[in-house]
Amino acid sequence: MFFGIDTGSGVWNAVMLLLFLAIAILIAFLLRSMGIRGHRKRVHAGEPFYFGNEVPESAYIKASNVYWGFIKAMEKYYKPVMAEHTGNVNDYMAWLVLTMAGILLVIFFM
Amino acid sequence: MNEEIIKLGFALIYGIATILAVIFLGLLYKGIDRKLAARFQSRVGPPIRQPFRDVSKLFMKETITPENSVSWIFHSMPLIAFATALLIILYLPIGPFAPILGEYGDLILIVYLLAIPSLAIAVGGFSSGSPVATIGAQREMVLMMSYEFPLAIVVLSLAWLANINATGNAFALGTFTANPVWEMVGIVGAMGLVLLLASIFVVLTSELSKLPFDIPEAETELAGGVFAEYSGRDMAMFYLADAVKSFAMVTLVVALFFPYNLSPWIISQFGVELPAIMGIPIAAYVIDLLFFLFKVFIIMFFAVTFVRVSLARLKIDKASYIYLVPTTIIAIMGMVFIYMGSAL
Numbered sequence: 001m002f003f004g005i006d007t008g009s010g011v012w013n014a015v016m017l018l019l020f021l022a023i024a025i026l027i028a029f030l031l032r033s034m035g036i037r038g039h040r041k042r043v044h045a046g047e048p049f050y051f052g053n054e055v056p057e058s059a060y061i062k063a064s065n066v067y068w069g070f071i072k073a074m075e076k077y078y079k080p081v082m083a084e085h086t087g088n089v090n091d092y093m094a095w096l097v098l099t100m101a102g103i104l105l106v107i108f109f110m
Numbered sequence: 111m112n113e114e115i116i117k118l119g120f121a122l123i124y125g126i127a128t129i130l131a132v133i134f135l136g137l138l139y140k141g142i143d144r145k146l147a148a149r150f151q152s153r154v155g156p157p158i159r160q161p162f163r164d165v166s167k168l169f170m171k172e173t174i175t176p177e178n179s180v181s182w183i184f185h186s187m188p189l190i191a192f193a194t195a196l197l198i199i200l201y202l203p204i205g206p207f208a209p210i211l212g213e214y215g216d217l218i219l220i221v222y223l224l225a226i227p228s229l230a231i232a233v234g235g236f237s238s239g240s241p242v243a244t245i246g247a248q249r250e251m252v253l254m255m256s257y258e259f260p261l262a263i264v265v266l267s268l269a270w271l272a273n274i275n276a277t278g279n280a281f282a283l284g285t286f287t288a289n290p291v292w293e294m295v296g297i298v299g300a301m302g303l304v305l306l307l308a309s310i311f312v313v314l315t316s317e318l319s320k321l322p323f324d325i326p327e328a329e330t331e332l333a334g335g336v337f338a339e340y341s342g343r344d345m346a347m348f349y350l351a352d353a354v355k356s357f358a359m360v361t362l363v364v365a366l367f368f369p370y371n372l373s374p375w376i377i378s379q380f381g382v383e384l385p386a387i388m389g390i391p392i393a394a395y396v397i398d399l400l401f402f403l404f405k406v407f408i409i410m411f412f413a414v415t416f417v418r419v420s421l422a423r424l425k426i427d428k429a430s431y432i433y434l435v436p437t438t439i440i441a442i443m444g445m446v447f448i449y450m451g452s453a454l
Contacts (some may be wrong), residue, residue: 004135004214009273010281015212017197020125020211024196028347029128030191035343039172046177048240055241069252069426073434 136353137161150419173342178239178293187234188347194226195354206400229274235336246335250326257434299451305444321418372401
């Protein structure tokens, strides 16, 4: 129906997806509108929760910490790989040449 | 063209009815889960209708916007999480009823859609401008990155199995409903399917943010984590999204692994003719729907309730490791067993 992709293995129709997404958003919006909008003005109402303390600037996690758990879980892989990131262009070129040589060996001898 | 418009109109009515029914069922199962979990812990527990009361209570509460938040993202994410959870349901078969959008989307789309509520939760957490919610959002992202890999292996293995053993689109859920996976394999392949089922059970717990993988929320250490700043109707949206997504995720497992209906067995076993009204086999539909709800209950009981009362919360790196290494290895072993079973 309408515009769709059928590869023989899978199907996807973006128009139907968007149409029914719009309906789902409408239903969600109608349900949401049953609730109370906003809040009364009072002291401390919109302050971020930090267990009753003032929020220090350093309490915000940095972008470098976003994947902490993931990197920690894969430490055995990441540690040697990150150690290879020396910042020296010569090292990166050496890796590029080595990888290309490896790929060419595989292509020609296998 | 007229026929297509009638079909679309029917799909719209059927879709809206399904959405409303699934919201009810999602909350009902949430209530059953809470009651059973309480019984496991020798508590009386809340009444089964408690989730309905929780939602109505949240609708009566004020919706606070944190000072540091990006308010339009903060308020729109709960809506997106709930709407996409509702959308997933439309691509899944509910008992004897074929998926409303089954012809318009496949398993790959469902896997992508399943990621959106979690992404919305993470984005909502980041936008709330609270350190506690930001940590929760960070954990949600890490968990998502970890469990998507074994989930993808399970889906690809089953699609590969369907591709060589069944007719029709390999990624379409209808193919799995018409050709149950257990009937496509021998003993070795069945062992592979058991391993894939085990992997998807582990993924299920995390997809639903339940113990021991409820690390993004972690009430006892992060005070609700990613939801710390949410209140009122926004929190109600996330609550409903969780209920609907739980039902959707379990329905997906039922559709992939246990798509059997009871009525054909009753007819063949007892030789009875099930009553029909105006040619519509109402009795068979009722029996199959009840059987489907029973299957959902059983899977929810073993994959969610039983697990969450038995285990303590894991540290985020341990949880991530469980998905990236053991669960992925189990899923790959399942894939290899299925391949070996097919090659034999």
